Amino acid sequence: MVAAIWKIIDSSVAGGPPVILEAPEGTSLKELLAEVSRWAGRPRNLAADGFTDPSLTERTGLPLVETFGDELLEMRGWAYRSHWIGCGSVVTSHRERVVVVIAHREDPAVTGFPEGASWAEKLCILTGWEPVPQPAVDWPAVEADLGTSLPSDYKEIVDLFGPGGFDEYVDLLVPGARGMDLVDWAKSEGYPAPDGLLRWGSSEQEFDFVWQTGTADPDDWPVLVGQYGDWERYDCGLGEFLVRMLTDRMYAFPTSRLDAHFFRSDDFRSIEG
Known part of the structure; x- marks a missing residue:
């Protein structure tokens, strides 16, 4: 069937x-x-x-x-x-x-956005975020340190937004961010572990936001959200997940019921030079 x-x-x-x-x-x-x-x-x-x-x-x-x-x-x-x-x-x-x-179904993650907009660009539209100069992430060095490439939508989102959180609900882990460093969290949690989970976000609601790694192409990594090891799988990438978390009521996140969305910047990274 x-x-x-x-x-x-x-x-x-x-x-x-x-x-x-x-x-x-x-x-x-x-x-x-x-x-x-x-x-x-x-x-x-x-x-x-x-x-x-x-x-x-x-x-x-x-x-x-x-x-x-x-x-x-x-x-x-x-x-x-x-x-x-x-x-x-x-x-x-x-x-x-x-x-x-x-x-x-009228897809809320598609309807009303410019044709061809990336998931990161849709997040900018949803939150009214205007990108500001950010300390550049050395992605080749980060990926070499982790021992894996990272999804392209995640890197685009980090390059546009930097560290911070969406709707005070989910905070991004970003390389070099104080207390929210993706690499530090990965190493502290033993990545790569046999279950292949790599954390990309955290929440005051005690939800864990991770990728299920394992496929050769990181852009194919699905998102898992859960508490205490009880996971809900979302068969999409990080960018699509975030857009749907903000817009799609069938995802059942409280953020989808808000009339407006925002991004809170927490860029505490030091700029060298």
Whole structure:
């Protein structure tokens, strides 16, 4: 079923009607939910035991359930970029069926931004940040010290913003930043460790923000967010994660409910020379 979902996502036209797939006979809804969750993250509960969440809107998953009416028994939904994905069960003619729904979604991380803007540039737009001269990071030296290249979006964000935090919610680790040095944190936590986690951010809410390293291309490292080793995976890079953390309510961060966003600069690095 996952292959069929990807095929529809890759071929669907923006604004088209929802696509409904009936799963093969004998498909376990529980196993299907677990399979999709491995790459789409934790789903939202839209309907259970024949009761549909009455608060649903176009922004929170309504397109996944409105087609079925009283036939709907269960539905879990994911916001995946410009698509809604739903897995659930319906009953027709006294027969229960497992279904998959793919519907168009207005992606808040894309809508309203200039075409071709990078994730770092979108963060500047969202926060009203005007880049100021920063002490240059010697990226080749940093990467040699770490023993790995770093994601290009992270380096662009650091070059534009420097040390600091977004919406007083997540603070960036930046090479050379006092108390928030990416390299110092990596070494203190034993990177590279067998689990391949590399911290890039911290939060007063005691959340850990890390990359799951291991793939050859750092731009493919997903983001993990968690507490005490209980991780939620986000199948995207740091830049996209930050933009969605600020704009996408389906990511469920409180920052997405703010009317305006800001970046607090904490540039305590010394400038040599």
